[in-house]
Amino acid sequence: MESLYTALDQGKVGIFESPTGTGKSLSLICGALTWLRDHEEKKQEAAKLLDTEGLEKGSDDGKEKKSSEASEPDWVSEFVQKKAERDMVNKLKDEELKRKKREERLEMIRHNAQLRYAMKRKATEDDETVKLLQLSKEGAESETHDPEEEGLIVAEYESDEEATPKSRLCEDDDDDEDLEEDHVTKIYYCSRTHSQLAQFVHEVQKSPYGDSVRLVSLGSRQNLCVNPEVVRLGNVQMMNDRCLEMQKNKHDKREKASDLEPKRRRGVAKATCPFSGFENLMSMRDEVLVKVRDVEQLLQHGRDTHTCPYYSTRMAIPAAQVVVLPYQTLLHASTRKASGIKLKDQIVIIDEAHNLTDTISAIHSVEMSGAQICRAHSQLSQYCERYRSRLKAKNLMYIKQILFVLEGLVRTLGGKVGQNPNTQSCQPGSELLTINDFLFRGQCDNINLFKVQKYFEKSMISQKLCGFVEKYEGNGINSQSSCKNKENRRIEGLGLYLQSLQNNPTVVSEQQVAAEVKPTMASPMMLVESFLFALTNANKDGRVVIQRQACLAQSSLKFLLLNAAVHFTQIARESRAVIIAGGTMQPVADFKEQLLFSAGVTEDRILEFSCGHVIPxxxxxxxxxxxxxxxxxxxxxxxxxxxxxxxxxxxxxxxxxxxxxxxxxxxxxxxxxxxxxxxxxxxxxxxxxxxxxxxxxxxxxxxxxxxxxxxxxxxxxxxxxxxxxxxxxxxxxxxxxxxxxxxxxxxxxxxxxxxxxxxxxxxxxxxxxxxxxxxxxxxxxxxxxxxxxxxxxxxxxxxxxxxxxxxxxxxxxxxxxxxxxxxxxxxxxxxxxxxxxxxxxxxxxxxxxxxxxxxxxxxxxxxxxxxxxxxxxxxxxxxxxxxxx
Incomplete structure (x- = not known):
């Protein structure tokens, strides 16, 4: 604990080895929380010292004034007194003016949100008018658009460099950041499994800090969701998509309620989550901070209070002193950002870290099969075809780029899109390429993957596509009636094609049987998104493994991360101190070389500690x-x-x-x-x-x-x-x-x-x-x-x-x-x-x-x-x- 305290106080990167049964968890808790308590006390003492110095300085100034006033004429003293009164009045006026300006700024933010929504609605209505005129002119369709499909269509896209000054002004990013709650100094504790995290929380409950520390346990929706409609889906990806859809519906409903003009079009009411009311979330947020609970206890408390533990725990992160979370949430940058985790000047403790390098590599390595790539291409093609007249030019451009890249990926496996991958034969063999060589092989080297990645993030095309497939896949497969028009035939074709992609080939291997047991995502586009994001790594830091099997469906592409340090650098640079602990950390030589030194950590910042066992x-x-x-x-x-x-x-x-x-x-x-x-x-x-x-x-x-x-x-x-x-x-x-x-x-x-x-x-x-x-x-x-x-x-x-x-x-x-x-x-x-x-x-x-x-x-x-x-x-x-x- 003394070594741990020193590492935290001096901002070190500590490698701690303590065998199981020697009290490792309790030592980490007591040592870290003792440092945190002392750190807060030092900050308070420093603040009091500054206040005291300010008061003493003001008192000295007052004494000097009094001594000078005794020797000055009355009219001078009266003038000085009136001036002081005027200064006080002016100071109060300034404070009142600042308060009014802040209120006006908040009102402006709210007004801009309404204005953005109104402008978006007006643009949508204008587009719909143009489309209706085009439809009436062409005579292609006589039906109006389904209101439920509005959420499936990608909004107008504008990249950062293409955004106009006016649109940037409307964003009010700086204002939103000013209104965000400040993060107190905290400890992020992560481990490999939820059972190990729960064990750690139970140790905190037994420690001297169990009644006073503000601790929050983070988990996925699969672990913390209390909405039966979402829980029954089972699959993690489908649960995430359904939850996000409900949150979006709630946000849209709030915007409509704030709009002065009533909505003319009537549509089916969209489902929202009854467990995520703002007042209930804030109430549970406070309760989460008052008492230390593990994930199971949070889940039960959420069921009892009909409140979502998933969002309540994330709202509690800024005020928490200890945040308990799994490996993946901390080690993956986009997941950290989505969870609201900020590492600046915070403490990070990574337990069970004997395989930390391999864990980082595994998290950022992606593998997908030929069948998944073909499914993604087919789904996106059908999506683009259905909504072509309703998508903006920028959206169509980026969607076509994604389709082109998918065609290139299938080409590297020796197949073609638009055909059943189970019936396409390939020449078996494996090949390993650098990122650049792989992009040249797929003829995708002229595509800016960084812009495509930004488009994925801002447009949320993967989520839109998932909702599109969920809406129409079943209709196409189960439809018994004849198609009424070309649009229905197209969607039915999508369903039949997706069904054909899921058919098993004649020869079924053990790997295929194992894969079939796993739940299938509605759309593999998120996997494609992760793979394309991996291709933006530096050429020397990764490789692509092409594994060709007898048929295209069983062939696969795998991105292999060679340099795990590129994803650990931000953690080591931003955090005040990083503690890497485990029961068995030996050997540590390659661990230091491959991860710490490559991440920019110098030798003088590393502190090593290893202790023996407590047994005779x-x-x-x-x-x-x-x-x-x-x-x-x-x-x-x-x-x-x-x-x-x-x-x-x-x-x-x-x-x-x-x-x-x-x-x-x-x-x-x-x-x-x-x-x-x-x-x-x-x-x-x-x-x-x-x-x-x-x-x-x-x-x-x-x-x-x-x-x-x-x-x-x-x-x-x-x-x-x-x-x-x-x-x-x-x-x-x-x-x-x-x-x-x-x-x-x-x-x-x-x-x-x-x-x-x-x-x-x-x-x-x-x-x-x-x-x-x-x-x-x-x-x-x-x-x-x-x-x-x-x-x-x-x-x-x-x-x-x-x-x-x-x-x-x-x-x-x-x-x-x-x-x-x-x-x-x-x-x-x-x-x-x-x-x-x-x-x-x-x-x-x-x-x-x-x-x-x-x-x-x-x-x-x-x-x-x-x-x-x-x-x-x-x-x-x-x-x-x-x-x-």
């Missing part, structure tokens, strides 16, 4: 096992790991461990492929049958929704009484490094008395994405410890994954476990240095199996006897034979 040294036994029971050297390289000798030796190691370790044993394999291969070999050779005689075997499921059930069954098996006749005792869980159980799962106490790491989980070095990342690092980063940055990154990725997996054990101060690293390569000095200090200091390397087995048996025997359990009763088959291995 004898409660942990990390072992590097170089050979197995038969003397076979353990080396799980790509060339040797599939040999029968290596698989059988691994089985013998595991069998011996299950004989002496009580409770649960968790075995991590380097990949799903190797797990499948070695378990198949063990089943054929009888190794699995031998393991099942001692422990019940469980395997990590492939589906995420099955993890909880497997863990529950695993825990119940361990809790069952030990069979005195030497039957099953505990359980054995097979898992995969980087899988669903290697992070965020606590194998505390009997759930993880032994963690076995089979081999070293190096990533696939033949991956084109990884090779490009290595090439980029070798060109732009300095060598680390005499190794090339690319090679160092591969080793660090491996050891980070190992550290996360073995960190699943030892979760509190009374816990104990042994960790067995099965590969002689772990004994290398450079590799050992990348283990966490609290594990590295106790690690022992054994070149033969006998001493390693004896030390594990001794640990189990001693600690079980301390707990009052006789090991010979637990494992009579083992202790009835000789104690030598």
């Amino acid at each position: 040294p004898e409660n942990i036994l990390p072992i590097v096992l170089c050979t197995g029971p038969s003397g076979q050297q353990l080396e799980f390289t790509f060339q040797t790991r599939d040999t029968p000798q290596m698989m059988e030796e691994t089985g013998r190691v595991l069998s011996n461990l299950c004989n002496i370790v009580p409770g649960g044993v968790v075995c991590f394999f380097p990949s799903y492929e190797y797990e499948k291969r070695i378990l198949g070999h063990w089943e054929a050779t009888g190794v699995l049958q031998r393991l099942q005689t001692k422990k019940k075997i469980f395997q990590e499921p492939k589906k995420a929704n099955q993890v909880e059930q497997v863990l529950s069954d695993y825990s119940k098996s361990i809790q069952r009484c030990v069979n005195a006749e030497g039957g099953q005792s505990g359980a054995l869980l097979f898992s995969v490094v980087g899988g669903k159980m290697s992070e965020g799962i606590n194998f505390s106490d009997d759930l993880g008395r032994c963690i076995v790491m089979v081999g070293m989980p190096y990533p696939n070095i033949k991956s084109p994405e990884l090779q490009e990342k290595m090439t980029y690092l070798d060109k732009n980063m300095p060598h680390i410890d005499g190794k090339s940055p690319g090679k160092a990154m591969i080793e660090n990725l491996c050891m980070k994954a190992v550290n996360q997996s073995i960190g699943r054990a030892i979760r509190h101060r009374g816990d104990y476990a042994c960790i067995v690293l099965c590969d002689h390569r772990y004994s290398r000095t450079g590799t050992l240095q990348k283990l966490p200090e609290w594990i590295r200091s106790s690690t022992r390397t054994h070149t033969s199996f006998g001493p390693a087995f004896a030390s594990i048996r001794k640990l189990c025997d001693v600690l079980m006897r301390q707990m009052g359990v006789n090991m010979s009763l637990c494992f009579p088959a083992v202790f009835s034979v000789s104690r030598s291995v």
Whole structure:
């Protein structure tokens, strides 16, 4: 906490490592909030000091005046007194004048809003008049426009450089900023999952600051929406679109109510959200700041008060002292802006930050399939065709540019737009290009993507298109009656075409089946928008991977971000201090090089802190096992790991461990492929049958929704009484490094008395994405410890994954476990240095199996006897034979 306080006070970027179970969350809370309290007190004292100095100066001036008045004639004193009175009156008049000017300015802002709406309405009516004349002249249509479609049409677009001075004046941006509430000094705390954020909030509630701190928990609409009509949609994107549509309808309704002239046209009333009334939101905003609540408590409070927690929490951000939010909200610039987050001179704490670089890269990397690109092109084409006569020239120009870019994207995959992507065949293969080369390949290099990006943001064309598809897709698919006119035929064609794009090809792969389970967005245009935004990165900072499959629908384009620092620079530059914390932050060398130094953070601004565990040294036994029971050297390289000798030796190691370790044993394999291969070999050779005689075997499921059930069954098996006749005792869980159980799962106490790491989980070095990342690092980063940055990154990725997996054990101060690293390569000095200090200091390397087995048996025997359990009763088959291995 002292180091944390120093980092915050001096504006440092701190890297803090503290193992799980050592009180990391509580230390972050108390240290940060203590600094915040002291910081506010210093500000108040400085303000009082300035006021005192002003009063003292005024008092000295008064004394001088009195002494001078005593020696002056009466008429002079009278003149001075009258002058002072006139100055006071003038001062009051000035203040009153300023107040009136502010009121007039506010009134002008309101008037300008009404004027803008009136001008927009007049322009719309003029356009409608012209269109009606054109329609009557052409005889194309006899029906008037559907009022419900008004919200689907893009408003007249004017870019910043094209805007006239008058239109800029009407915006009143400066005035709006003046009226915005000031942000107090605050702490932004973010973590990976909502459950981890909720755990942090509960720690705040238990801390000494629980009753006094103003804390706000942010979440997505999926977590905080209380409107049943929106919640039932399920899909996050559809929920966002529906909520924004309701807010827009409410805004339009307010503008119509403020308009003096009644609306002549009658239309169907548009749905608005009954939970987002301004007065209710303000009331809940105050209640949010009074009491510390997590997301679930906010959701329940919103249901009880019929008020929207999503917008209430965002309104509470300026006055909050602590804002709790997920990774994505903080690390993504446009999401920060949309949420109202301002980092200027604020504190940022990023917890569980061991994969921060990869997280930033993943957030800003985008992948989309050929089917999604074709759907987006088809939908936008139909939208443009339907509303062509009602769209302004600028809108048509930018929409045609977007369509041209989409055609180029499909062209790079070897297909054509306007045809079913499931029936278009492609030449299988992969290709990796720079951003510029990709744009040249798609013939899109003459399109200004920065202007297209600005158009996406201002026109909200993606949301408009989503509403358009939702309105007409079902009509086209379900329509049984004959089409009345060309317009209906066109929309029905859209629906039928969209349906054809969703049809499955003849050969259905496992990936397609998995993809079909996921809800489909009404329109993939937002994905296209993200991809085009990614293409505006610098040419050296990103690559585009073209993956061609047998058909166009299964082919894909992926933008790969190589330099995560470009998106971390703003956070590091604007924030007063940034704290990057985690249970396992080692190794930090590439972390500093790739993220901090590249983001402009200097060495003198970085503060590192790492502490050991709170457990006694004898409660942990990390072992590097170089050979197995038969003397076979353990080396799980790509060339040797599939040999029968290596698989059988691994089985013998595991069998011996299950004989002496009580409770649960968790075995991590380097990949799903190797797990499948070695378990198949063990089943054929009888190794699995031998393991099942001692422990019940469980395997990590492939589906995420099955993890909880497997863990529950695993825990119940361990809790069952030990069979005195030497039957099953505990359980054995097979898992995969980087899988669903290697992070965020606590194998505390009997759930993880032994963690076995089979081999070293190096990533696939033949991956084109990884090779490009290595090439980029070798060109732009300095060598680390005499190794090339690319090679160092591969080793660090491996050891980070190992550290996360073995960190699943030892979760509190009374816990104990042994960790067995099965590969002689772990004994290398450079590799050992990348283990966490609290594990590295106790690690022992054994070149033969006998001493390693004896030390594990001794640990189990001693600690079980301390707990009052006789090991010979637990494992009579083992202790009835000789104690030598």
